[in-house]
Amino acid sequence: MLDQDYISPLWTKRTGACLGAIALSVTTLLLPGCTTDNEEIQEGKTNVTTEDVAENTESVIGQEITVRSLVGEAVGKSGFVMNTEEDKPILVINATGTVFTLPAEEDMPVQATGQVAQFVLADVEKEYGLDLEDELYVDYEEQPAIIAQSLALAPTTEELAAAPTGYFDKVIAVEGDVRKLEATNNALALFEEGWVDDIGVLVVGVEADLKGGSIAAVQEGENITVTGTARQADAKLLKEANLGWDDAKIEEFLSRYTQRPVIVADGIYPSAVDPAPGE
Incomplete structure (x- = not known):
């Protein structure tokens, strides 16, 4: 569990x-x-x-x-x-x-x-x-x-999650709504309006100021575009991302986060599409 x-x-x-x-x-x-x-x-x-x-x-x-x-x-x-x-x-x-x-x-x-x-x-x-x-x-x-x-x-967040194979190790730009992760360093999750999903796409590598703006400026629910490289999720990548997770948490996460990519970010920009009202 x-x-x-x-x-x-x-x-x-x-x-x-x-x-x-x-x-x-x-x-x-x-x-x-x-x-x-x-x-x-x-x-x-x-x-x-x-x-x-x-x-x-x-x-x-x-x-x-x-x-x-x-x-x-x-x-x-x-x-x-x-x-x-x-x-x-x-x-x-x-x-x-x-x-x-x-x-x-x-x-x-x-x-x-x-x-x-x-x-x-x-x-x-x-x-x-x-x-x-x-x-x-x-x-x-x-x-x-x-x-x-x-x-x-520039796939949508849902498209990337559903069919990541064609994007692995390629430079991508993905738009989505931010969900900040408690008890987790240097990462956030992306979701998409209208996408029924409870996991999202994990974005790592946000421990420093990135191209486009400081990660400290990103707000919960904000609509952003993340640029970076799509990688396969594995224990080695998550350890190198310095998330603050121990081995047990990494193993538990990977048991749920199956057949989905991780975005290793190099830039975060404001999206041209505003969040829906109420976000």
């Missing part, structure tokens, strides 16, 4: 109205400045939509933004488009220095972080050391584009 003092009261998620993946597909956020320990991490965020990037480029030009969206077609080896509700796709250029494989699933969002710019092929090639296929980018010249310095698959 699990130790009720450290598991059950903390890993229970009441259900609410489903915000849905559609909200993710059209929303972006401007990355915030540093927060103080008594601020919520979402303080100071500015939500915009991909339509704003396409139609009101001047308001975000030169800004570093994070976009979570469904993707359309690839453009050569280093580009792809993100969909918008108004059918005005946004060009994304992969300037991360590593190959990024677009998801095979049409309903799988991708998260991109980078600067918004008016696309000029020659300038982008020179500044970022890229060799783009000129003929494929003719229609994108002088159009808004995101020059991505970070790209990640």
Whole structure:
């Protein structure tokens, strides 16, 4: 039987109205400045939509933004488009220095972080050391584009919990509502609105200030996005995470936390989707 003092009261998620993946597909956020320990991490965020990037480029030009969206077609080896509700796709250029494989699933969002710019092929090639296929980018010249310095698959919390195999050892960005864990160090749990579940997804590696803001600023029930790597849950990983659990607690936890990944976090950001009323 699990130790009720450290598991059950903390890993229970009441259900609410489903915000849905559609909200993710059209929303972006401007990355915030540093927060103080008594601020919520979402303080100071500015939500915009991909339509704003396409139609009101001047308001975000030169800004570093994070976009979570469904993707359309690839453009050569280093580009792809993100969909918008108004059918005005946004060009994304992969300037991360590593190959990024677009998801095979049409309903799988991708998260991109980078600067918004008016696309000029020659300038982008020179500044970022890229060799783009000129003929494929003719229609994108002088159009808004995101020059991505970070790209990640962006499954929902429920999708990650249900089918983690395709994400193990890959960089991911997962949105969810925070549940803090008592008698546990350096960790939190993520849940999702409308997901009937009493365990959630465990996030470890939050013992220090991470990219995007201080973990001390994260509030119970806050809607956040966690970036990091999906790992298989095992005793070695949990011991290395310095959770403050002894061997018995780790064994009890693993007996319940089956076929689910653990996210080893490297960043925590305010989500572009606000929690449901009452959260």
